[in-house]
Amino acid sequence: xxxxxxxxxxxxxxxxxxxxxxxxxxxxxxxxxxxxxxxxxxxxxxxxxxxxxxxxxxxxxxxxxxxxxxxxxxxxxxxxxxxxxxxxxxxxxxxxxxxxxxxxxxxxxxxxxxxxxxxxxxxxxxxxxxxxxxxxxxxxxxxxxxxxxxxxxxxxxxxxxxxxxxxxxxxxxxxxxxxxxxxxxxxxxxxxxxxxxxxxxxxxxxxxxxxxxxxxxxxxxxxxxxxxxxxxxxxxxxxxxxxxxxxxxxxxxxxxxxxxxxxxxxxxxxxxxxxxxxxxxxxxxxxxxxxxxxxxxxxxxxxxxxxxxxxxxxxxxxxxxxxxxxxxxxxxxxxxxxxxxxxxxxxxxxx
Amino acid sequence: xxxxxxxxxxxxxxxxxxxxxxxxxxxxxxxxxxxxxxxxxxxxxxxxxxxxxxxxxxxxxxxxxxxxxxxxxxxxxxxxxxxxxxxxxxxxxxxxxxxxxxxxxxxxxxxxxxxxxxxxxxxxxxxxxxxxxxxxxxxxxxxxxxxxxxxxxxxxxxxxxxxxxxxxxxxxxxxxxxxxxxxxxxxxxxxxxxxxxxxxxxxxxxxxxxxxxxxxxxxxxxxxxxxxxxxxxxxxxxxxxxxxxxxxxxxxxxxxxxxxxxxxxxxxxxxxxxxxxxxxxxxxxxxxxxxxxxxxxxxxxxxxxxxxxxxxxxxxxxxxxxxxxxxxxxxxxxxxxxxxxxxxxxxxxxx
Numbered sequence: 001x002x003x004x005x006x007x008x009x010x011x012x013x014x015x016x017x018x019x020x021x022x023x024x025x026x027x028x029x030x031x032x033x034x035x036x037x038x039x040x041x042x043x044x045x046x047x048x049x050x051x052x053x054x055x056x057x058x059x060x061x062x063x064x065x066x067x068x069x070x071x072x073x074x075x076x077x078x079x080x081x082x083x084x085x086x087x088x089x090x091x092x093x094x095x096x097x098x099x100x101x102x103x104x105x106x107x108x109x110x111x112x113x114x115x116x117x118x119x120x121x122x123x124x125x126x127x128x129x130x131x132x133x134x135x136x137x138x139x140x141x142x143x144x145x146x147x148x149x150x151x152x153x154x155x156x157x158x159x160x161x162x163x164x165x166x167x168x169x170x171x172x173x174x175x176x177x178x179x180x181x182x183x184x185x186x187x188x189x190x191x192x193x194x195x196x197x198x199x200x201x202x203x204x205x206x207x208x209x210x211x212x213x214x215x216x217x218x219x220x221x222x223x224x225x226x227x228x229x230x231x232x233x234x235x236x237x238x239x240x241x242x243x244x245x246x247x248x249x250x251x252x253x254x255x256x257x258x259x260x261x262x263x264x265x266x267x268x269x270x271x272x273x274x275x276x277x278x279x280x281x282x283x284x285x286x287x288x289x290x291x292x293x294x295x296x297x298x299x300x301x302x303x304x305x306x307x308x309x310x311x312x313x314x315x316x317x318x319x320x321x322x323x324x325x326x327x328x329x330x331x332x333x334x335x336x337x338x339x340x341x342x343x344x345x346x347x348x349x350x351x
Numbered sequence: 352x353x354x355x356x357x358x359x360x361x362x363x364x365x366x367x368x369x370x371x372x373x374x375x376x377x378x379x380x381x382x383x384x385x386x387x388x389x390x391x392x393x394x395x396x397x398x399x400x401x402x403x404x405x406x407x408x409x410x411x412x413x414x415x416x417x418x419x420x421x422x423x424x425x426x427x428x429x430x431x432x433x434x435x436x437x438x439x440x441x442x443x444x445x446x447x448x449x450x451x452x453x454x455x456x457x458x459x460x461x462x463x464x465x466x467x468x469x470x471x472x473x474x475x476x477x478x479x480x481x482x483x484x485x486x487x488x489x490x491x492x493x494x495x496x497x498x499x500x501x502x503x504x505x506x507x508x509x510x511x512x513x514x515x516x517x518x519x520x521x522x523x524x525x526x527x528x529x530x531x532x533x534x535x536x537x538x539x540x541x542x543x544x545x546x547x548x549x550x551x552x553x554x555x556x557x558x559x560x561x562x563x564x565x566x567x568x569x570x571x572x573x574x575x576x577x578x579x580x581x582x583x584x585x586x587x588x589x590x591x592x593x594x595x596x597x598x599x600x601x602x603x604x605x606x607x608x609x610x611x612x613x614x615x616x617x618x619x620x621x622x623x624x625x626x627x628x629x630x631x632x633x634x635x636x637x638x639x640x641x642x643x644x645x646x647x648x649x650x651x652x653x654x655x656x657x658x659x660x661x662x663x664x665x666x667x668x669x670x671x672x673x674x675x676x677x678x679x680x681x682x683x684x685x686x687x688x689x690x691x692x693x694x695x696x697x698x699x700x701x702x
Contacts, residue, residue, distance in 0.1 A: 160511045163676060166641040170649060210597070213639050213672075214620040215656075246561070246597030246618055267597055269565040288564050290517040298521060305566075321564075325514060 004135035012315035022069035027323030101156035105175035130198030141194030145206035188231035266321025284317035296335035355486035363666035373420035378674030428495035452507035456526035481549030492545030496557035539582035617672025622660035635668035647686035
């Protein structure tokens with residue numbers, strides 16, 4: 001394809017050598033930011049997700065404020081649940097709730113093909129972001145990965161251990177696989193629309209994938225994420241797969257999804273991850289987001305210590321190991337981005 | 352030492368060849384059992400912990416009902432917090448809460464040397480269990496490991512991600528280390544009393560250890576658990592260390608605590624764990640407790656699949672990968688124990 005030169009972020013994601021590492025933050029358009037808070041004070045959460053103008057405004061705030069190298073579209077991973085016929089409530093306090101979760105094999109039949117009109121605002125937001133940003137800033141589209149979407153459908157909301165999801169998988173393996181397949185097939189057109197609207201990369205969040213025992217992770221979590229990536233077709237943008245919390249010992253399996261990059265949680269050793277899968281995929285991450293509650297000096301040193309683990313010549317994607325906390329002072333997020341962008345990678349060793 | 356022959360459980364824990372694998376279940380004396388429910392209907396939680404007669408009664412129920420190979424003393428890991436001057440409430444619903452958690456370096460000074468009188472009932476319960484059980488059933492004493500105890504002290508209760516604990520570690524490393532040291536030094540006499548009262552093994556629960564990034568796990572979590580084990584002295588019973596949820600990639604570090612065995616969560620591959628540390632320590636675990644919500648046939652097959660991963664000639668300790676769920680039908684726990692005890696290990700390969 002011709003067109004403008006690829007952004008630093010996309011070049012790194014493709015594995016090309018970069019002069020510095022690009023940086024963004026998971027959940028960077030969120031409650032810790034004053035602009036976001038101001039929009040939310042007058043806009044219910046779901047209205048914000050479904051208003052491309054407002055969603056683009058909050059997505060741009062971290063780019064304008066901190067100069068991050070990529071904007072991620074503001075949306076919620078449960079919009080697709082709603083589009084598939086599973087109603088989701090977003091109460092003013094606490095996380096989203098599903099009033100009638102999927103608890104039996106018969107419930108799985110309630111999950112229908114997605115009504116694209118109910119998620120159309122997300123691609124519209126992507127298009128606005130792509131128009132608003134210069135070519136050197138990437139726009140990231142995203143969705144949940146199939147397992148994580150289904151974990152919410154079964155659990156009815158977030159959970160510490162997703163025990164109902166795990167029990168469902170053991171009790172009703174056929175219905176579980178059917179549910180995962182419906183989710184995977186719904187996510188493909190949703191992500192394709194974001195790509196068509198101009199997303200330069202797509203991130204698949206499998207935040208809770210590792211709650212399943214390793215054998216089931218390899219049986220269901222990875223193949224269903226791979227089915228989505230495969231379904232996006234040959235002309236898709238590069239994909240970043242987040243295998244979730246506690247997946248440190250599953251990186252080889254996660255790398256088999258076909259994603260160009262893996263996003264790592266803070267519980268994963270970055271050096272060990274490079275040793276294990278660093279020649280097969282790019283890696284993104286993975287500072288503990290609670291470091292951003294410490295003083296800027298501590299933040300800067302933590303970023304340097306983290307990036308010292310990246311082997312010379314590899315294009316790392318700097319990020320947090322999970323979403324930024326709402327308690328984070330914005331100036332601490334700025335310190336994180338500044339330290340990441342000031343870091344100069346060691347040159348590749350001579351061949 | 353002379354005395355009665357060691358139980359199957361202790362022989363396996365020492366690494367001796369066994370004709371079958373011993374089995375018990377984390378949290379086996381708990382809310383899923385009718386006898387426990389009957390006691391709790393007339394006894395507040397803390398009164399139960401502090402009544403050796405009642406605590407012994409509920410500890411014995413799974414031995415009598417299922418024939419598990421070991422009884423673990425009924426107690427709560429936060430009894431030591433209370434003994435160190437940090438008051439804990441055990442409300443009728445929900446988990447325990449600490450009214451005034453440790454949130455600043457100054458708070459650490461509130462944590463004093465333990466008042467052994469406030470935990471004396473636990474050793475008394477151990478003594479009753481040892482008297483009540485035949486020599487072929489082991490009695491297990493336990494405590495939290497230092498990091499996990501401190502995580503509760505800082506967080507004020509349980510948490511999905513213990514973000515306050517992680518933030519405290521980054522913001523106040525010296526105070527954090529001081530707090531961990533006080534906890535370690537308080538746990539030593541507590542566990543020694545249980546050993547003196549007749550405990551045949553001790554389990555150290557570091558349930559939340561892996562929430563810290565790997566470098567801090569190796570800096571604080573492991574050395575503080577090792578300090579407790581070392582402090583128990585040369586005549587201590589064997590120790591089982593539970594490095595907690597999400598520690599699959601940290602088994603080598605966990606094996607460096609000096610414990611005779613590691614208890615594994617269900618997110619860990621048992622076969623891979625044996626390949627990594629199986630010649631250095633024994634392994635305990637690790638069926639997903641949600642399997643026990645499925646039918647007995649499924650439970651039996653899952654046990655066989657799990658135990659097929661144990662290399663021939665190694666004495667495995669069968670358990671769940673986390674505490675049994677309160678939703679578990681008792682007859683499903685029976686099916687788990689039956690399947691574990693019916694399994695015949697393959698003979699060791701000829702030398």
